Amino acid sequence: MPAGPGDHGPRLPTAARPAKSPDLVTISDVARHAGVAVSTVSYVLSGKRAISEVTRNRVLASIRMLGYHPNAGARALASRRANVVALVLPLRSGMQVPVVMQFAMAVVTTARTVEHDVLLVTSDEGPAGLRRIAASAMVDGLLLMDVEMHDSRVPLLRELGRPSVLIGFPADPTGLTCVDLDFHRAGAVCVEHLAGLGHRRIALLGAPAAVYDRGTGFAHRTRNGILDAAARLGVDTVVRPCEEGTAAVRRELVELFERWPDMSGLIVQNESAVGPVLATLPTLGRRVPEDVSVVGICPDQFAEQASPRLTSVPLPAEEVGQQAVSLLMRKVHGEPVPDATLLEPRLTIRDSTAAAPR
Amino acid sequence: MPAGPGDHGPRLPTAARPAKSPDLVTISDVARHAGVAVSTVSYVLSGKRAISEVTRNRVLASIRMLGYHPNAGARALASRRANVVALVLPLRSGMQVPVVMQFAMAVVTTARTVEHDVLLVTSDEGPAGLRRIAASAMVDGLLLMDVEMHDSRVPLLRELGRPSVLIGFPADPTGLTCVDLDFHRAGAVCVEHLAGLGHRRIALLGAPAAVYDRGTGFAHRTRNGILDAAARLGVDTVVRPCEEGTAAVRRELVELFERWPDMSGLIVQNESAVGPVLATLPTLGRRVPEDVSVVGICPDQFAEQASPRLTSVPLPAEEVGQQAVSLLMRKVHGEPVPDATLLEPRLTIRDSTAAAPR
DNA sequence: GCGGCAGGTCGAAGCGCTTCGACGACCGTC
């Protein structure tokens, strides 16, 4: 828009057809300029037929000269590919915000490397929204984030019959393609680390109870991983959901130590509890890591800026996003893909864990 | 995608043209089914010409029966409108994440109420990315978030000549449409509140120094608002940037009280400092709000879950998002819009402010 | 010398939609 208030010249009322901007270069402008047929330009761009070196260069030069960019709508119409994927978020906001954002960014970036753009969709319109997106051929595939055990979008997805990938696992992932961190393994890795340091009583301070009740997959899977590993290694373990806020954290910790005064290992899977836990333990007379070792399952960012810096299993948002996009692309192209992709957790050892006391 | 691994029947190699799915209902299917011309269906949908009640109903019935959804690409091609807006984020991650997310959600939701979808774009491809989006006619307009004083996207935007709205103000907003909270006013409102309670020495604990150096608009504007109001009301004031982390916050506070032992009003514009400030003040022998009153300029979420609950000026993400979309739509339709839209700050009084001591 | 076969290029037929101009039918006028 040219600067200044004179901006909106004489225009027809509201919904007038936008003027045919003269600056819109089309493929036939390029063809004319290069002295070739439209189809030749198209083949230069797509590489689907052999074009002589000399012609190709002439066409490419014209494209650059004229500043040509193919019209996405026309392309989608003719090729039956939109080169766009939908990123579907539940509107349940407040959840996991920074993580979601990281995913989204990774998805956008990765999609661009394969010539795709990302349409941001919230599922608050209900099924109709997804249906519309799918049926309007706006997108070639769907990426669902923040999937729950009994996610209402899942049956719809099956019915839609469009290529799709879920980030997270629903209760019944049959026939779906899902990617996520292997939370079961992640729980186990934490226990193994602590057990290896000699800790015999370990507690999990988990997500708020609502998260477990809602049947969120990652919470359950982590818990089970911890319980299984603990059983296997013969260490005692207890799981406690934990609400947000310093007060709630303190209450949980106090109760834990009443029950097990000799508890020395703590696994925290709750971003917003990390700070409070580390702040509260000293006030209960427990130093970290001398008396109590703490390991987090949380974004690296939180672990890094905690004090002491937290030993943790990070959520590899970047990697999950990349995997999800690349799986989706393969489905879009009709290639077979594995149903489940579980990313191996990696434990980063920092300053919050040490050998068990005594 | 039908369940199971037998999923991908006989298919041509990789980039085969997607099969013409028989389930894709087009406008001519609808026309045939309703016994009218294609154009009639189109007019029923767009309402751009009068259609008799009876015909309209017949068409609508057919649409519902067949589950018709217009093909977005075809529509965009013919009408020269994509019904999509671009939401452009800088990739500089880690910034303001929850706020950005709130904006994004508000934008998506609002856009849907006016029949638009949202394309998520990061500006990490550089100018080429925005240029491509604009030239490919994928979107009708652009929404830029997280705008800085000297934002590299701004000159590009002017050159592109597409309808656009910025969330935030660059140094030179000439010829651009910008929306934001009136941070100048917000700073003033905080000072007025504290001054009204009798506080005579007030400090601003601001964003990290890097934010000021980068020339981020909101930080400067808030500071100026505070300084102006302080001068006007005759209260003493000092501004201190503040890094993240409890340690940094503690250091700042200690220095502040060394300089002004009788400082009793604190304005905090730094989400991640809110918790630490409230936690640290008591350890310095200052109760909140009896000895020191604290007011935040931060998302409501942080203010609510602080203890004591924080008197604050929230960032009205929802409202900003709505305004931005509605301004953009007006520009898309060629209507004139104001250059600058400043949203009035609203102070929410909670438990962290009280009359000055003595 | 001719058939065959790549390698290059072109023209034209759509993709599914919107919109323009026409046209028939029906109204009220002078």
Add this chain to the structure above:
DNA sequence: GACGGTCGTCGAAGCGCTTCGACCTGCCGC
């Protein structure tokens, strides 16, 4: 009773692109 207007509908012409089939070379082998 002929004239102009609305109202409702239709047909056709694109929108800018991809892709199919055809059509030219040359060049190879026999």
